[in-house]
Amino acid sequence: MSKHIGEVILDVHHISLSFGGVKALADISFNVREHEIRAIIGPNGAGKSSMLNCINGVYTPQQGSITFRGQTFSHMDSHQVAVMGVARTFQNLALFKGMSVLDNIMTGRNLRMKSNLFMQALRWGPAEREEIQHRQRVEEIIDFLEIQPYRKTPVGQLPYGLQKRVDLGRALALEPQMLLLDEPMAGMNVEEKQDMCRFILDVNDEFGTTVVLIEHDMGVVMDISDRVVVLDYGKKIGDGTPDEVRNNPEVISAYLGTGH
Amino acid sequence: MNTTFPRLLRDHAQSRPADTALREKEYGIWQSISWATLFTQVNHLAHGFHLAGLQRGDHVVVVGANRPRLYAAMLAVQALGGVPIPLYQDAVATEYVFPINNAEVRFAVAENQEQVDKLLDIQPDCDSLTHIYYDDPRGLRNYKQAGLFSLSALVHEGENAAAQAPGFLSAQIDACQPDDVAAMFFTSGTTGNPKGVVHTHRSLLDRAQAGADFDHLTHREEVLAYMPLAWIGQNIFSYAQWLYCGYVVNCPESAETITIDLKEVGPTYYFAPPRVFEGLLTNVMIRMEDASPLKRRMFQFFMKVARDYGPKRMDGQAIGLWGRLLYGLGTMLVYGPLRNNLGFSRVRVGYTAGEAIGPDLFTFYRSIGINLKQLYGSTETAVFVCLQPDNQARADTVGVPCAGVEIKVADNGEILVKSAGLLKGYYKNPEATAEVLTADGWYHTSDAGFLDVHGHLKIIDRVKDVGRIQGGANDGAMFAPKYVENKLKFFQYIKEAVAYGDGRDKVCVMINIDFDAVGNWAERRNLPYAGYTDLAQKPEVYQLVLDCVEKVNADLAADKLLAGSQISRFLVLHKELDADDGELTRTNKVRRGFIADKYSVLVTALYDGLTQQYIETAVKFEDGRSGSVSATLRLMDAKTFAPVGQAA
Numbered sequence: 050m051s052k053h054i055g056e057v058i059l060d061v062h063h064i065s066l067s068f069g070g071v072k073a074l075a076d077i078s079f080n081v082r083e084h085e086i087r088a089i090i091g092p093n094g095a096g097k098s099s100m101l102n103c104i105n106g107v108y109t110p111q112q113g114s115i116t117f118r119g120q121t122f123s124h125m126d127s128h129q130v131a132v133m134g135v136a137r138t139f140q141n142l143a144l145f146k147g148m149s150v151l152d153n154i155m156t157g158r159n160l161r162m163k164s165n166l167f168m169q170a171l172r173w174g175p176a177e178r179e180e181i182q183h184r185q186r187v188e189e190i191i192d193f194l195e196i197q198p199y200r201k202t203p204v205g206q207l208p209y210g211l212q213k214r215v216d217l218g219r220a221l222a223l224e225p226q227m228l229l230l231d232e233p234m235a236g237m238n239v240e241e242k243q244d245m246c247r248f249i250l251d252v253n254d255e256f257g258t259t260v261v262l263i264e265h266d267m268g269v270v271m272d273i274s275d276r277v278v279v280l281d282y283g284k285k286i287g288d289g290t291p292d293e294v295r296n297n298p299e300v301i302s303a304y305l306g307t308g309h
Numbered sequence: 310m311n312t313t314f315p316r317l318l319r320d321h322a323q324s325r326p327a328d329t330a331l332r333e334k335e336y337g338i339w340q341s342i343s344w345a346t347l348f349t350q351v352n353h354l355a356h357g358f359h360l361a362g363l364q365r366g367d368h369v370v371v372v373g374a375n376r377p378r379l380y381a382a383m384l385a386v387q388a389l390g391g392v393p394i395p396l397y398q399d400a401v402a403t404e405y406v407f408p409i410n411n412a413e414v415r416f417a418v419a420e421n422q423e424q425v426d427k428l429l430d431i432q433p434d435c436d437s438l439t440h441i442y443y444d445d446p447r448g449l450r451n452y453k454q455a456g457l458f459s460l461s462a463l464v465h466e467g468e469n470a471a472a473q474a475p476g477f478l479s480a481q482i483d484a485c486q487p488d489d490v491a492a493m494f495f496t497s498g499t500t501g502n503p504k505g506v507v508h509t510h511r512s513l514l515d516r517a518q519a520g521a522d523f524d525h526l527t528h529r530e531e532v533l534a535y536m537p538l539a540w541i542g543q544n545i546f547s548y549a550q551w552l553y554c555g556y557v558v559n560c561p562e563s564a565e566t567i568t569i570d571l572k573e574v575g576p577t578y579y580f581a582p583p584r585v586f587e588g589l590l591t592n593v594m595i596r597m598e599d600a601s602p603l604k605r606r607m608f609q610f611f612m613k614v615a616r617d618y619g620p621k622r623m624d625g626q627a628i629g630l631w632g633r634l635l636y637g638l639g640t641m642l643v644y645g646p647l648r649n650n651l652g653f654s655r656v657r658v659g660y661t662a663g664e665a666i667g668p669d670l671f672t673f674y675r676s677i678g679i680n681l682k683q684l685y686g687s688t689e690t691a692v693f694v695c696l697q698p699d700n701q702a703r704a705d706t707v708g709v710p711c712a713g714v715e716i717k718v719a720d721n722g723e724i725l726v727k728s729a730g731l732l733k734g735y736y737k738n739p740e741a742t743a744e745v746l747t748a749d750g751w752y753h754t755s756d757a758g759f760l761d762v763h764g765h766l767k768i769i770d771r772v773k774d775v776g777r778i779q780g781g782a783n784d785g786a787m788f789a790p791k792y793v794e795n796k797l798k799f800f801q802y803i804k805e806a807v808a809y810g811d812g813r814d815k816v817c818v819m820i821n822i823d824f825d826a827v828g829n830w831a832e833r834r835n836l837p838y839a840g841y842t843d844l845a846q847k848p849e850v851y852q853l854v855l856d857c858v859e860k861v862n863a864d865l866a867a868d869k870l871l872a873g874s875q876i877s878r879f880l881v882l883h884k885e886l887d888a889d890d891g892e893l894t895r896t897n898k899v900r901r902g903f904i905a906d907k908y909s910v911l912v913t914a915l916y917d918g919l920t921q922q923y924i925e926t927a928v929k930f931e932d933g934r935s936g937s938v939s940a941t942l943r944l945m946d947a948k949t950f951a952p953v954g955q956a957a
Contacts (some may be wrong), residue, residue, distance in 0.1 A: 188336035198565040200337065251448060 054275065055083030058259060059104070059227065062121075064113035066099055073099040074110065075283045081227070086253050086260045088270040090294075091280035092303060097263040098140060100280065101229050104261070105137055106130045131160055136225035138216045140232045140263075146205035150215050153204050154190055157222025158183040190218045194248060210241035217248065221256075228252065230262040234269055242266070246273050267304065271295060279303070310514035310553070314491060315351075315388035315482040317514075317552040322348035325555070328528070331377045334562040334570060342377055344555075350378070350464065352478045354385035357467030358416070359477075361440060365390035365484075368412040368493065370405070370438075372396045372428070373420020375534035375547065375560045378444045378460055382418045383548070387492075387510075388478060390485050391416075394493045394505070395538040397895045399888075401929075402427035404895075407502050408495045409435045412736060416440045418460070422448040429454060487511040493736060494541050494688050505736030506541075506688045516691035516730035517549035519712045520684075523696050524658045530556035530578040531655070535567050540896065541688040542662055546580050549691075571652030579656045582663040584897065586681070587670055589651055591801055595829050611639035612676075619676025625700045644677040653679050660684050662692070663896060665768070665791075667799030668704035675702060683707045685766055689745065689752060691730035695766045706765035716766065722757040723772045757789075774901070776811025778873050786873020788816065790901060793874050796864060800857040801826045805886050807899050808876070809912060815877035817915040819908065820854055821886055827853070842883045842940050851945055854881055858947040865950075872952035878915050879947060880922075882908075883940035889929045911942065920944055 059081040066074040074096045081087045089097050102108040104115060106125035114123050117133060136157070144153050162169070162183065164176040172180075191197055194214050199207055204215055213233060220228055233249065234242045250273055252258050264270045270277060271291040279287035279294055281303040287294045294300055312320075321330065326345030333340050342350075363369070369386045371393050373379050383393040394412060396405055398420065405427065408414070415437050419425045425443050429452075432438055442460050443449060449459075471477070491510040495503040520526075534547035547558045556578070561570040568589075597608055618632045628636070648654050659674070659681040666683065674681040680699060685707035686692035694716070697708035710716045715727040731752050734742040745753045757775050758768040769775065770789035778786045790808040793816065797806040804823040810816035822845055830853065831838055838844035862875040886892040892904055905912055907926070914922035925939035 185336065188338075192336055195563070197337075197562045198569065247448075254450065 054085045057081065058083045058118055059261075060116040061100075061104070062114045062116065064100070064103055064110045064115070066096075066103060066108055066110045072283050074103070074280075076113075077280070077283075077285050078113075079278045079285065079288055081259060081261055082276075083259055084253070084257050085275040086249065086262065086273055088274040088277045089261065089263045089280060090265070090267065090270050090277060093265075094282070095280040096283040097280055098231055099283075101137065101231055101261070101263055104130075105135070105229060131223065134223075134226035135229060136220035136223040136227075137229035138213075138220050138231055138233060140235060142212050142216050144204045144212060144216055144219070147203055149201050149203055150196060150199045150207070150218075151187065151191070151201065153215055154187045154218045154222050155183065157219035158187065160223060186224075187222060190221050193221075193251070194218050210237050210244070213237065213241075213245065214248070217245075217252075221252065225258060227259040227261065230260065232263050232265060234264060234266055242269055249273060310511060310518050311487055312514065313387070313482070313485050313487055313489070313510040314514075314549075314552050315384060315485060317555075318344070318348060318351060318384055318388075319479070319482055321552070321555050325528075328555070329557050330551075330555075331380065331558050331560065332574075333377050333560040334566070334573075337562075339559070339573070347377070347381060347384075350381045351384045351388060352471050353464045353467035354381055354460070355388045355467065355478050355481065356470040356474070357463035357465075358385055358389055358391070359481075360466055360470055361416070361463070363389055363391055363416060366490075367391045367416065368394050368414045370394050370396055370409060370412075370414045370417040371538065372398050372405070372417065372424045373444065373538075374398055374564065375538060375543075375558075376420055376444055377560060379418060379420060379538070380548065380558075382442070382460065383492075386416075388482050388485065390481070390489060392490050392493055394495070395544065396495065397537050397539040398424060399537070400895055401889060402430045406431050406434050408505065409438055411502075412493065412505060413437045416442070418442045419444070421445040425449060425452070425457065429457070432456075485510075487514075490733065492544070494539065494544070496688050504738055504741055507733040507736050508691055509733055512730045512733065513545070513549045513691050514553060515713065516686075516693045516728070517545055517553045519714075519730070520545070520693040520696065521550050521554050523693075523711050524578075524699075526550065526554045526556070526578060526658070528555040530554060530657075531559060531574055531576045532556060532578050533559045533561060533567070533571055533574050533576045535561050535564070535570075536581070537895075540663075541692055542580065542582075545692045546578070568652070572650070573652075575652060575655040577655045577657045579653070579658070580660040580662065582896075583661050583666040583670065584664070586661060586666065586674060587801070590670060590673060591823070591826055593647065593651070594801070595825070598829070598833070608643060611643040614639050615644060615676035616672065619678065620672060623675045623678070623680065623700070623702070640678065647677055648679060656680065658682070662686065664898070665795040666704060667795075669799060671702075671704040685768065687754065689732045690726055690728065690754075691732075693730065694726050694728065697765075701763070701765070703765065706761060706763075706767045708766065709764050710766070716760070717751075718759055719753075721772060722759070722769070722775070724754045724756050724758050724766070724768075725751040726754055727751050774811075778810055778816070779812050779814065781814030783815070783873035783875075787870055788874050789871055792871060793818065793861070793865070793876065794899070796861045797857060800860075802830065802853055803857055805893075805899060807886075807901055807904050808874075809901075809905065809915075810874065813916065815916075816874055817878045817912070818858070818876050818880075819904070819911060819915075820858075820879055820881050822850060822854065822881060824885070841885065842938060845881045845883055846940060846943060848943075851881060851943060854879065855945060855947060862947060862949050867953045869952075875949040876947050877949060878918075878944060880911060880915060880942050880944045882911075883924065883942060884926060884928060884938045887928070890927075915944055 057080045061079050064074055064077045091097050103110050106127035109124040114121050164179055168176040234245050253260050277294045279300045286299040287297040321344040327343050329341045330344045330347045331342040369391050386393045417428050428441050439456050441457050444460050446459055487510045490507055493505045493507050495505050532547055536543035551558045559574045561567050614635045618628050618636045662684045682697040682702045685695035693711055694714050695708040696711045713728050717725050727750050755772050756768050757770055757772045761767050770791040774790050776788045778788050788810040793808040794806040797803045805821035806818050808818045858876050858879055865875045866872050888895055921941055921943050923941045927937050929935045
């Protein structure tokens with residue numbers, strides 16, 4: 050791959066998170082470089098989604114700090130994170146099921162709309178012009194993700210694999226610098242997984258978007274990631290290129306089990 | 310027609326520069342390209358190709374869907390005296406090797422990454438192929454292969470050159486003569502290598518004109534271009550006739566959005582092979598079965614009204630007041646909305662060609678007020694040989710010879726054609742040319758048929774396929790496999806059928822069920838199934854197919870000529886016949902001989918009277934991987950009927 054991987058843009062520093070007595074994350078540190086595809090993998094309950102939620106500002110870690118583009122935060126604010134150019138998708142799809150694909154992706158533009166609700170409702174002043182501009186961007190995303198046939202279809206009627214694609218589309222509508230993907234390939238068949246891989250690689254390649262993804266399926270991750278962090282029971286047990294991680298004995302035992 | 314494609318383009322660009330030539334749906338909006346813009350684009354492309362070294366007479370392969378820039382590229386190549394060769398975009402890469410080597414192709418224009426990948430794959434086998442241009446850059450930014458260029462870059466280079474040599478394109482266009490070769494089409498061919506059918510500007514435009522005059526086409530028509538450009542039908546309708554009439558060709562957004570695009574465009578001139586009409590009807594029927602009882606009853610009632618009065622109305626016969634009233638009400642409540650839903654509201658002339666169309670299917674469309682007609686022609690005749698006049702469309706004939714066509718029937722029943730639209734010859738294949746094109750100018754269609762009492766042509770089958778039953782009760786009877794297969798395929802549950810009987814004592818068929826239709830039928834009966842193979846082998850499905858087979862037999866029994874072609878035994882295949890596995894041609898015609906070899910155990914089992922047979926078949930997936938499907942198939946007897954009017 051010819052892409053240029055840049056400086057560290059996200060640095061997670063000694064993060065610990067617990068829910069009552071349950072330690073979800075224990076002293077986790079890792080960084081993400083610009084333009085890379087960074088995977089967080091681990092078995093069920095390893096703390097992958099919690100990690101993403103800390104970066105995203107959904108959870109506030111009890112200890113540690115997160116540095117994004119030189120600014121250090123002890124806690125991220127979701128709105129603030131979005132403004133800084135970080136978008137995410139959800140493991141269990143948080144789409145508006147009754148709304149069309151187009152409208153769902155349009156909601157991703159919300160942050161970039163200047164006109165207020167009132168103006169939009171009345172299509173008053175610059176609101177209409179603005180909507181046209183945003184629609185144009187949304188159409189580019191629809192084209193990019195090849196979902197033109199479903200533009201007007203309510204999301205709830207689409208198969209799961211396509212809903213995942215719409216979810217990605219909405220995140221892309223934010224024009225993020227960094228994309229957090231929570232199990233983008235979960236519950237998909239092989240063909241849908243291949244499609245999704247291609248889209249993730251294309252987003253990374255064509256828009257230069259940094260991608261942090263959580264995945265369960267080792268095979269997929271190893272193929273598309275530049276570097277991988279492995280979590281197990283809230284602890285970091287591996288970090289490095291896919292090959293390094295694949296040969297790490299701790300990772301092998303976490304995934305395959307060892308005879309004790 | 311004493312002109313060429315590029316000259317027609319120039320005429321349109323000069324006489325009506327601002328009129329729309331092409332439309333393409335992109336980013337959700339129909340973007341229009343005027344004749345003047347198109348001409349400019351062709352100018353730049355022509356300069357670009359010229360700089361890249363394209364010579365007069367060079368062949369240029371074009372692979373991709375209907376995209377304005379591919380049309381422009383073809384025009385630019387023709388303007389320079391080159392010959393575009395459109396190839397089927399869904400063909401596997403290896404199928405491109407022969408045409409490219411045969412025609413010593415140096416330049417290829419590909420639509421997108423998918424096509425570029427295929428061309429790069431076969432490039433080592435094609436020494437002549439040095440330049441590959443792509444239209445859509447998506448996914449190609451990291452391709453560093455030498456000889457791979459974007460059309461945009463070519464346009465850009467051409468733009469600079471065009472500024473310095475303003476008279477270049479016109480001079481080139483003037484140099485290109487009507488009798489020069491305009492395009493080459495590779496026929497898929499059921500055996501051996503494909504053959505390059507060479508057409509001149511004159512031959513293509515002569516037929517384009519004949520067809521356009523027959524139906525009084527004007528520059529106001531709207532056409533949706535969605536069939537492969539490599540199919541001569543598409544090429545005539547959306548390229549030759551487009552340039553002759555100057556109407557608007559609309560390019561759909563993607564292959565999946567065609568039904569939506571059809572509705573939005575509302576074409577006035579429409580053509581499709583029967584399977585497209587069949588697919589649309591199946592869709593309607595499936596959705597009607599899910600409708601509320603009231604709507605369903607209304608639909609059924611008015612469809613009966615349509616069957617009673619619709620065809621008469623289309624044929625211009627008198628209908629009583631009551632009939633007119635009922636039909637008028639039906640138009641308001643059912644036919645109008647249905648036509649609109651199908652995207653056929655504005656269709657003035659609709660054609661089906663390429664295969665026989667089922668009488669029910671044909672009547673359905675005509676009865677709801679769509680002027681659907683049939684035509685007869687082939688790649689070698691530049692399509693238009695016979696056409697049905699507006700008021701004389703019948704399901705079992707293909708119309709009357711159109712202007713400039715002479716037809717005669719040879720002693721063996723073969724139809725011979727003479728017209729100005731005949732091929733110049735097969736490329737580098739004088740033997741094959743001599744076989745079909747005799748010195749006195751008759752083209753041998755290899756179709757068997759006859760002109761009926763009204764002067765309409767009726768096709769029975771391919772001459773070489775028409776056989777005789779040998780031995781058994783029907784010894785010596787005529788056997789026309791395609792005739793039998795088509796009768797079966799007219800049932801919505803049957804997608805494909807392959808019939809055997811020539812030189813044998815009885816007729817046996819292998820059948821492919823239509824997965825959508827039968828799947829829906831099964832769901833309605835709470836019949837669980839685990840996929841195509843499982844569904845195909847259900848006893849209930851066999852019973853369903855048996856009913857169809859016996860109906861066909863009853864029908865055949867009434868036919869004097871073909872009563873002996875009744876089906877004695879059949880089986881339902883465990884996999885869909887597929888062009889990727891070589892079982893169908895790229896135009897979806899069954900390759901009977903190939904299938905007989907591939908499934909020889911099944912054919913033997915049919916004739917040996919076995920009741921079941923195990924089979925394992927290798928399959929090729931679209932991405933080139935292969936796997937295998939295995940199943941134990943059931944074989945079944947069908948009832949045959951005594952020929953009508955004879956003692957049993």
